[in-house]
Amino acid sequence: xxxxxxxxxxxxxxxxxxxxxxxxxxxxxxxxxxxxxxxxxxxxxxxxxxxxxxxxxxxxxxxxxxxxxxxxxxxxxxxxxxxxxxxxxxxxxxxxxxxxxxxxxxxxxxxxxxxxxxxxxxxxxxxxxxxxxxxxxxxxxxxxxxxxxxxxxxxxxxxx
Amino acid sequence: xxxxxxxxxxxxxxxxxxxxxxxxxxxxxxxxxxxxxxxxxxxxxxxxxxxxxxxxxxxxxxxxxxxxxxxxxxxxxxxxxxxxxxxxxxxxxxxxxxxxxxxxxxxxxxxxxxxxxxxxxxxxxxxxxxxxxxxxxxxxxxxxxxxxxxxxxxxxxxxx
DNA sequence: CTCAGTGCAAACCGTTTGCAAACGT
DNA sequence: ACGTTTGCAAACGGTTTGCACTGAG
Numbered sequence: 130x131x132x133x134x135x136x137x138x139x140x141x142x143x144x145x146x147x148x149x150x151x152x153x154x155x156x157x158x159x160x161x162x163x164x165x166x167x168x169x170x171x172x173x174x175x176x177x178x179x180x181x182x183x184x185x186x187x188x189x190x191x192x193x194x195x196x197x198x199x200x201x202x203x204x205x206x207x208x209x210x211x212x213x214x215x216x217x218x219x220x221x222x223x224x225x226x227x228x229x230x231x232x233x234x235x236x237x238x239x240x241x242x243x244x245x246x247x248x249x250x251x252x253x254x255x256x257x258x259x260x261x262x263x264x265x266x267x268x269x270x271x272x273x274x275x276x277x278x279x280x281x282x283x284x285x286x287x288x289x
Numbered sequence: 290x291x292x293x294x295x296x297x298x299x300x301x302x303x304x305x306x307x308x309x310x311x312x313x314x315x316x317x318x319x320x321x322x323x324x325x326x327x328x329x330x331x332x333x334x335x336x337x338x339x340x341x342x343x344x345x346x347x348x349x350x351x352x353x354x355x356x357x358x359x360x361x362x363x364x365x366x367x368x369x370x371x372x373x374x375x376x377x378x379x380x381x382x383x384x385x386x387x388x389x390x391x392x393x394x395x396x397x398x399x400x401x402x403x404x405x406x407x408x409x410x411x412x413x414x415x416x417x418x419x420x421x422x423x424x425x426x427x428x429x430x431x432x433x434x435x436x437x438x439x440x441x442x443x444x445x446x447x448x449x
Numbered sequence: 450c451t452c453a454g455t456g457c458a459a460a461c462c463g464t465t466t467g468c469a470a471a472c473g474t
Numbered sequence: 475a476c477g478t479t480t481g482c483a484a485a486c487g488g489t490t491t492g493c494a495c496t497g498a499g
Contacts, residue, residue, distance in 0.1 A: 151498055153454060173488085188456045193489065195454095209369045211426070214488095231420045240420070246413060250406045251429070258402065259434035260391045266371070268426045269411070274419035311473050311478065333463085348481045353464065374463095 137164050140222065141204055148202045158184050159195045163205060163219060170208055170216035170239050210239070210268075229267040235276035297324050300382065301364055308362045318344050319355045323365060323379060330368055330376035330399050370399070370428075389427040395436035 141160055145152055162179045163171070171179070177192045196217060199205045207215045210232055221228070221243075229242040251262050272280065301320055305312060322339045323331070331339070337352045356377060359365045367375040370392055381388070381403075389402040411422050432440065 149453095151453065153498070155455070186456075188458095189488090190457080190490075191455060207371070209371065211367070211369065213375070215373070231414065231418060233420075234423060240418065242414065242418065244413075244417075246410045250410070253404075253406060254391065254402065254429060258391060258400065259437075260393075260400070260429065261432040261437045262429050263394060263431040265430065266426070266428045269414060269420065269422045270425065271423040272421040277419075277421045313473070313479065315480070346481075348483095349463090350465075350482080351480060354479080 134164050134167075137167075137219065137222075144202050144204055148198075150198060150202070155184065155187055155191050156195055156198075158187070159192060159199075160204075163199075163217065167219050168241070170218050172214050172216050176217070208239075210237075211270075227264055227266050229269070231269050231271070231273065233273040233276055234270055235272055235280070238273050238275075240273065294324050294327075297327075297379065304362050304364055308358075310358060310362070315344065315347055315351050316355055316358075318347070319352060319359075320364075323359075323377065327379050328401070330378050332374050332376050336377070368399075370397075371430075387424055387426055389429070391429050391431070391433065393433040393436055394430055395432055395440070398433050398435075400433065 138160060141164075142152060142157075145156065150156070158180055159176060162176055162183075166179070173189075173192055173196060176196070177187075177189050180187055180192065196205065200207060200217075203220055205217045206220050206227065207217055208230065209215055210230075216239075226245060226247075229244075229246070231240040231242060233239075247265060247267065251265070254260055255262060298320060301324075302312060302317075305316065310316070318340055319336060322336055322343075326339070333349075333352055333356060336356070337347075337349050340347055340352060356365065360367060360377075363380055365377045366380050366387065367377055368390065369375055370390075376399075386405060386407075389404075389406075391400040391402060393399075407425060407427065411425070414420055415422060
């Protein structure tokens with residue numbers, strides 16, 4: 130585990146304690162899986178599977194209950210890729226507003242965009258629509274560089 | 290029914306025919322409900338209830354199957370407000386990219402933003418992340434003008 | 450020691466499916 | 475008349491819950 134990961138885990142333990150929650154082995158295991166798989170946006174089922182490898186006694190209910198707790202504590206955030214299945218990702222420490230996602234319609238890969246980019250848009254919304262923005266969610270659906278490349282090659286293929 | 294609504298219905302009938310689908314009374318009833326309730330972002334259950342008033346014989350399965358069909362035809366779009374329940378809204382005729390939503394965290398009201406506003410953001414994404422954007426989804430969570438007003442009043446109340 | 454947290458299995462609930470009857474084209 | 479669509483009810487699958495037991499603080 131890298132130094133960064135250790136920091137994440139420590140910070141999260143701290144948040145658990147502050148929230149008045151107990152540091153059970155189950156919670157620590159789930160925490161570990163989420164930190165290890167950072168960037169992979171796991172579903173409950175995927176988390177359960179990975180946890181099972183380490184702790185076969187654990188039940189799904191515990192995963193559901195734990196993720197719900199982590200969400201309430203702001204430790205993780207859920208993400209809907211419009212397929213009806215929620216995925217969970219670590220909340221980054223410095224983050225105030227949600228970051229953005231690039232979702233590849235071909236391979237399903239999800240890339241994160243940490244730049245905010247929405248300041249001027251939010252200004253317009255607040256003014257023109259008289260809406261007090263607290264958070265946002267921005268997703269782009271399209272083709273990642275790999276899939277776009279492949280698609281182009283296939284097109285070239287055909288046109289030969 | 291207004292002239293605009295009639296146009297919507299006619300346009301949608303056309304799209305159904307073009308998709309090789311039959312114009313059954315059930316489909317037309319559901320269409321009607323969605324057009325009547327434009328802007329209300331109904332859930333399947335809500336659509337079912339409203340349809341039931343007119344056609345008590347209809348089953349839920351038909352609503353599910355019909356909405357799925359409408360979605361495939363591009364007649365409606367599903368919307369997730371991050372509560373795990375999909376809501377459906379009419380796709381606007383001219384629309385190429387999805388419009389945006391302002392979701393009030395206090396009263397749950399959903400307002401639509403038809404201005405695109407994302408051109409410059411998309412330009413940056415396409416260039417910096419080498420991602421070919423096909424569509425986007427942008428949601429703002431916060432307080433609508435009414436709820437913001439009420440909240441301010443309550444704060445004033447307390448500080449007296 | 451105490452009560453929050455857990456494992457298990459049953460309950461739940463929204464969605465999907467199989468099938469025979471009904472109906473649009 | 476034909477193949478699609480529908481209503482019904484059963485099946486499904488992910489999530490939640492009740493309960494007795496366990497273990498962290």
